[in-house]
Amino acid sequence: MTQRPALFSFLLGGIAAVGFAPLGWWPVTLGCLAAWMLLVHQAPTRKAALGRGWLFGFAHFAIGNNWIAKAFSYQDAMPHALGSVAPALLSLYLALFPMAAATVAWKLRRPVLDASYVLIFAAAWIATEYLRGTLLSGYPWNPLSEIWLPTPFAPLMAFIGTYAMSGIAILAAGALAGSWAKWWRLPAAVAMIGIAGFSSLTYNWYHPGGTRNAPRIRVVQPNAADEQRPRDDYAETNLQALVRLSGKPGPAPRLIVWPEGALRYLPESGYPPQYYAETPGTVRRRIATVLGPNDVVLTGGNALKFDAAGTVSTATNSIFAIDATARILGRYDKAHLVPFGEYLPARPLLSAIGLSRLVPGEFDFAPGHGPDGLDLPAFGRVGFQLCYEIIFSGEVVQSGHRPAFLFQPSNDSWYGYWGQAEHLAQARMRAIEEGLPVIRATPTGISAIIDAQGRIVASIPADTAGAIERPIPPAARPTLFARMGNAMAVLIGIILALAAFALRRLAR
Template sequence: MGRPAPGFVRAIARLTGWRRLGLAWLVGALGALAMPPFGVLPALAVSLSVAIWLMDGAAADRTALRRLWPCFLLGWAWGFGYLTAGLWWLGQAFLVEADEFLWALPLGVVGLPFGLGLFYGAGFGAAGLLWARGPARIAALAFGIGAVEWLRGHLFTGFPWNTLGMALAQNLWLMQWGAAIGLYGLTILAVLICAAPATLATGSHPRSRFGPSAAAAIVLIGMALYGAARVGPPDSVVTGVRLRLVQPNLPQDAKFRPENRADIVDRYIELSQRPTEAGAPEPTHIVWPESAFPFLIQRDPDALAKVAAGLKPGQQLMTGAARAEEPLPGERLRYFNAVMVIGPDGVISDTYDKVHLVPFGEYLPAPLDAALRTLGLRQFVAIPGGFSAGTLAAQRILTVPGLPPVAATICYEAIFPHAILPATAASVPRPPGLILNVTNDAWFGDTPGPRQHLAQARLRAVEEGLPLIRDANTGISAVIDPHGRIVAQTQLDTETWLDADLPARIVGGTLYGQFGDAAFALMLAACLGGALTARRRP
């Protein structure tokens, strides 16, 4: 004989209209506490369990197609709440130049989550089409959310920020599974594990009531045990390499202007030349953050000569910098957000141009560009016409004397799974030995944003089996080994430098590095198959 659901669960399932959507928004917002820097995994369990009960009501006594719209609205409200609570810090960027951008703050803080919530609406809608009684509805939700999280990371330039798999991927032991199944595989597991407690209040007999939660606990413990074994002893280091990461803590305001170029360059050089600790080796490679200069250093021979003079013999500098490319006849001057390699001779020996630009931050999307500029609007970064994207054909691994091949990323390029290594990596005689990520999080102040950025970049190291060297203007700068251990890091909003050895890459790479999202596709298919099988049962 079935056990009736508790009264509060039945009350949740019976909600309709704005009450259903309001509760969905609230529990979606609660789920954001599972993201960095908070990492409260039970918050996502409560959030998804309530979402299951709300879905029970939205899908009850309806044909599959009649479920689609109420489930879509429910998912949109849940995603709207989740992203509003997780991305509110984006509003900080609109306050940096408030006289110009304050009017657009609601578009970033509310408009972006409102729009991105449509992805979750599609995911819940797909789950509604597959909905059935019993534990299989958890697989249906995992399929729907897993599929749309992948789409959110790829469509319309992609924005995989705070993908649900990050609920697991910020724990050192649990993140080790990223080396096999990546962020999106972890997303499937996060939904299956965190939605499982819903059956504790709705199971019709002990097996369906307690089985999913017991299975989720076993999987979570198994993941942790495997991760602890995989982490093992500290990784070895690359001999003959000593890194210095310079964090100048330059504000994103009027002080960062071309007229202050001399002071800014002097600040970088002074931090780069600070003495090492007693007995520590001298740095062989120095890293400066994204957009280190408010001018084009390639066109300023005096500044370039000063930078070169600040390097000791044999030292190499890897720095973020804007660069310009001479136009063809009839074209405008093109600007690129770049990483440059500079030696003590003052020669820029190699360059990487950022491929994945930030819409509205570094450029205005083509369909809106002319109209917005007619209204006097521009992107956040004050470059005439915005940055141009490097082409995929030109995306390449940096050659830096004294280092293994360097996979360069700039700013939020590091949040995209399986996009770290360029398409031309296979043509390099030696495999990449590290990921370099230069960034400038000064736009977002002391908010969760910089911490979320670090956590997502950290997972790329585990996925690819490569150490990560991350240098940020205002922090958080860090050296991370290929197992995701933070070897050394700085504090946010601090002028400082960081010396560290370079951890060695994992020999042979990782399954995820070789096969990408293949495991995720299999997991997605398994969830779909489980949900369909349950629907066919009488």
């Protein structure tokens, strides 16, 4: 392995991606990380450490983001051939963050791999992964902590959150890397068993209450792919499918949830007539026909904004709440927009060289005001996270307005299967962190009802039309992470760094 360290770093990074959904082979990821940490420690120069860190990250993110290639087939104004290289192009940037963590650990290493090296590596990984999730609008897709979802360690996210749990993964890998040193074996085993036991106890203690007499949630998945959007009858056929799958009223109030962009007709009144393919009042009344007196529909759709001349200047990617009287009870506008999907960075430059957004549209979307929600009769406060917004740890709940659950409509049809499974996994992580159920509705899958512990109560597979209806899972008490947010990542990172330097002083 040490004869070709650059090549092995590259291979280890690519193989490490199998720990994420849909495969979930987390022991493989830990083994790859352990071997890579050894390679970084053995690097003879800073340049070698930089290279081993960057090559690992490049392969790791290129494999984990392979689903992005499919997105380029949905917009004729964007070169389709670019999809074959897009994951690699993105990874040129993303690889800088593992490279930085590796370089910090190498710079502060000692001649023999010891506990202080692992602790510093873990602290540096926490810091760099947090930066990856915040710099340049952030891209925290597939945090390393996602590998813990199939394990008893997952409930620890309720205490320390996603980024700190990624540091725990580095600690676990470091324990493997140091297992050849005799003194590592007993402390590493005791630490891992202790953490697993604590997690299991937490899992049982954290169980929320029962669901008796709870209002019901009905998730609708019409299996309408994005390719249908250019068809003239898309808006009508999709609305018919959504209404047909919405079921019939029952004795309990129902919250019926439709996917992102489900409603292709404009539901709001007040626009110039030429913008309507169907009158908004008629659209809302058609929706209301499937509602009982206490039922509400939450649907994705668009709202238009006009300039002083009365022409459309921009639009919002929105969620509308519509009741049984065909009234709009409220609207949420997506705040964290997707670069290249909902807006084009440096539009004049990129448009001039023939690049457009990944999804059809003549102008960029306008952002909303951040995480928000609506108070709905019979259902309490519903928090909203529209599609991509759910991946941002610590940014999904409005401060001081904790909802009963989070609704995440999404359009994952252009993600590819790996992307759909990875998106679902990250929604489960937000549920654990916040102690809140998450309800996902997508047009082609994977739609799901997730409880406050991140467990999937019910789901609809990808590429399947259907609906699921269950009592709304109850929220748990606010978790430590819900109270502290990513201050926990900062705290854990500082503790790890201080522990590393304390061990060094003791060794002297």
